[in-house]
Structures are given as structure tokens and as C-alpha cells.
Amino acid sequence: MKKYNWAILGCGWIAEIFASDLKIVDNAVLYAAASRNLSKAKNFANKFGFQKAYGSYIEMLEDDNVDIVYIATPHSFHCKYTLLSLERKKAVLCEKAFAINQKEVALMINASKEHNTFLMEAFWTRLVPTFKKVLSIINSKELGELKTIQSDFMFYVPFNAKSRLYDLSLGGGALLDIGIYPVFTALQTLGKPNNILAYAIKSPTGSDEHLDIIFEYENDKKAYLRAGFRNDAPNYSVFHFEKGTVQISREMNCPIIIKTEKGIQEMKEDDGPGYGYYFEAAHVMECLDKGLIESPILSNDFSLELIKTLDEIRTKINVVYPNHD
Structure with a gap:
């Protein structure tokens, strides 16, 4: 089973829930956590067992060892950091709402296609x-x-x-x-x-x-x-x-x-242990194993319609x- 290095972008409470579930998934490596506050990132990394902590989102995205980025910032920053991640060929699982509006979501989907890189909205309830x-x-x-x-x-x-x-x-x-x-x-x-x-x-x-x-x-x-x-x-x-x-x-x-x-x-x-978020994490890695750039279950077309x-x-x-x- 191929293992993937996960990075958390934004260390708020939703990221804590996701990180605790990510530990359940065997082929997920808790690799990096990033916050605009280095101390917060270090505390988060120590709490959940991530290998690295960054006080800059960009610095983390420049790490060649990062395979998948889970974006957990407020909605207003989803589009920005999704685009920056996709440009660097990082697969993206972005929290809902995918972005602020239709225009931003369309930019994200187009970037996924342009860079041939995986993108999915983190709608965990669809997969439980x-x-x-x-x-x-x-x-x-x-x-x-x-x-x-x-x-x-x-x-x-x-x-x-x-x-x-x-x-x-x-x-x-x-x-x-x-x-x-x-x-x-x-x-x-x-x-x-x-x-x-x-x-x-x-x-x-x-x-x-x-x-x-x-x-x-x-x-x-x-x-x-x-x-x-x-x-x-x-x-x-x-x-x-x-x-x-x-x-x-x-x-x-x-x-x-x-x-x-x-x-x-x-x-x-x-529905298993945890909060149910591990289903979406496992699904992302299944899609990557198959070389997909979007989920057949939770498609980007559906997210655009949403x-x-x-x-x-x-x-x-x-x-x-x-x-x-």
C-alpha cells in the first residue's frame, strides 16, 4: 500500500478533528502542519504527531515531500491556497464550503485540470x-x-x-x-x-x-x-x-x-471510530492510486453545482x- 505525506494548511479546530481521524488511516503519513503562527503550528504538530511544523503556508507548499494538502482555513482563503497548492502539484482536499462563490470554485477546478492535479471538496458526510x-x-x-x-x-x-x-x-x-x-x-x-x-x-x-x-x-x-x-x-x-x-x-x-x-x-x-473524516482521507488516496484528478463519488462538477x-x-x-x- 503506497503511503502519502499529508500536510495540514491551517491549524484550527476543524483541522484538529481531521488530523485525529487521519491517524486512523494506515497509508496516511502525518508529515507537516502549517499556520501563520509558528508556535501554533508546532503545538499542533506535537499534539497529533506530525513530523514538521511551518510558520508559513508557502514554505510548507515548497516542501517537495508534501503529497496532499488538506486546506482548513476560513472559506475566504480556500481559493487562494488551493491555487497555490495545485500550482505546486500538491493534491488538494479543501474544506467546505469549497470557496466563497462560483467564480472562485471555477478557478480552482480549472487549475486542477491545467496542472493535472487532484482536487476534491472535503464533504465527509457523502462517504460515511x-x-x-x-x-x-x-x-x-x-x-x-x-x-x-x-x-x-x-x-x-x-x-x-x-x-x-x-x-x-x-x-x-x-x-x-x-x-x-x-x-x-x-x-x-x-x-x-x-x-x-x-x-x-x-x-x-x-x-x-x-x-x-x-x-x-x-x-x-x-x-x-x-x-x-x-x-x-x-x-x-x-x-x-x-x-x-x-x-x-x-x-x-x-x-x-x-x-x-x-x-x-x-x-x-x-461508521467506525473517530469523527468520520477518515473516509474522505482514504478516498483521496484511493483516487491518487488510480491516477485520478477528481473523485468519481464527489465530483468537482457537483461541487460547482453546489x-x-x-x-x-x-x-x-x-x-x-x-x-x-
Whole structure:
């Protein structure tokens, strides 16, 4: 099994989750961590067992031994560092949202093709067994046609104008940070909507603090999506079919609850240890083993369609990211 040297670009909390899962993957070498603060990079490297620490992103990207870069900066920097990585022939797994807008994502995808180098959006939920099982139920038609989806992602975060979650210059707001998950779920299951309705409650910075979104499809199919920082919630996704419902949780290793006229059935897929991020890390390396420059499961065309949808929602709720739109 070929081993790959992984580098972490940005040492925040999401990078910590990813790094802890990366240790589970046998052919992943925890090679380098980079932050704009060398002390932070060293602390991160020591905590998770990376071989090197850099106080400069560029310096790390110039390291010839780096094979794959996981980009975990705020959204507003994703495009910049993805392009710099691809130019240096480093495979890229970039956190969601892939970038701030459609224009930036298109630049990233074009750079991947130009440099013949792998690029994938880090949507870990697509690769976990529980979500794969839901897709198999949809495709099998065992419960009939999928008619309606309800998907929520909400938790409480007190307002702080300087927080990444509320600062529009960093792509702050519920949509790109957590609203992307319900939107992703709808696109993966019901597909591209014919019409989008969106409503937002704004924070004092003008960011979207809470979102209610409705996707409308042919034959009266609908997706009801919610996201926000105003309150906590159970955060389930419920799929309503002709002959029953399927409910999944955002938590790992929770049962799939299937309700039909025969009663309630609980089915559990083995999502394994950790946070579920190791599935995407393993998948990236499988793609590289095959010489691919994008994932056949989570294609860059899908990521482009996703960001187009997010842009349309932002237009409807009148949210603008300074220096990007």
C-alpha cells in the first residue's frame, strides 16, 4: 500500500478533528502542519504527531515531500491556497464550503485540470456508511418515490462581530458554515431544484444568523432546510417516501430509523471510530492510486453545482462577502 505525506494548511479546530481521524488511516503519513503562527503550528504538530511544523503556508507548499494538502482555513482563503497548492502539484482536499462563490470554485477546478492535479471538496458526510445506506434506499425504490426532505443543522453561538461565524469578510454566516450540509443533502437526493425560496434572520454584522430554505421540484417534491446559530436543535435529516420515512442523525454511529405501516425499524451502519473524516482521507488516496484528478463519488462538477446553489440562496437573502462579490 503506497503511503502519502499529508500536510495540514491551517491549524484550527476543524483541522484538529481531521488530523485525529487521519491517524486512523494506515497509508496516511502525518508529515507537516502549517499556520501563520509558528508556535501554533508546532503545538499542533506535537499534539497529533506530525513530523514538521511551518510558520508559513508557502514554505510548507515548497516542501517537495508534501503529497496532499488538506486546506482548513476560513472559506475566504480556500481559493487562494488551493491555487497555490495545485500550482505546486500538491493534491488538494479543501474544506467546505469549497470557496466563497462560483467564480472562485471555477478557478480552482480549472487549475486542477491545467496542472493535472487532484482536487476534491472535503464533504465527509457523502462517504460515511450511514449516508450511503440512505442513498441505496432511495435508489432501490423499496419505499417508493422520495417526495420530501427535512434537514436541519443548528446550534447556538453567541454573537461576536469578530468571530469567523459572523464576520462577512471571512465568509461568515450560517449558509457557508453549516447551511451547506442541508443544501448538500437535498442536492444529493432530490437533485437540482426548479425554484428556491430563502429567508434569513440577520446578525448585526449583516451575516445570515438563521436560514429557512425551501427547494421546489417537479411533481410537488420539496426540501425544507434550516440552519443557524440562534438555537440548538436535534439536527436530523428526514426523508419522506411514498411508503415510509427514513431518519438519520448528524451524529456518528446513530441508528437509521425507518418508519412504515409495518412499524418502526432501527438499522445501524458501522461508521467506525473517530469523527468520520477518515473516509474522505482514504478516498483521496484511493483516487491518487488510480491516477485520478477528481473523485468519481464527489465530483468537482457537483461541487460547482453546489456553490451555484449557495450563490443563488445568498442573492435571495441579500448577503454579500466584501472583496469577493
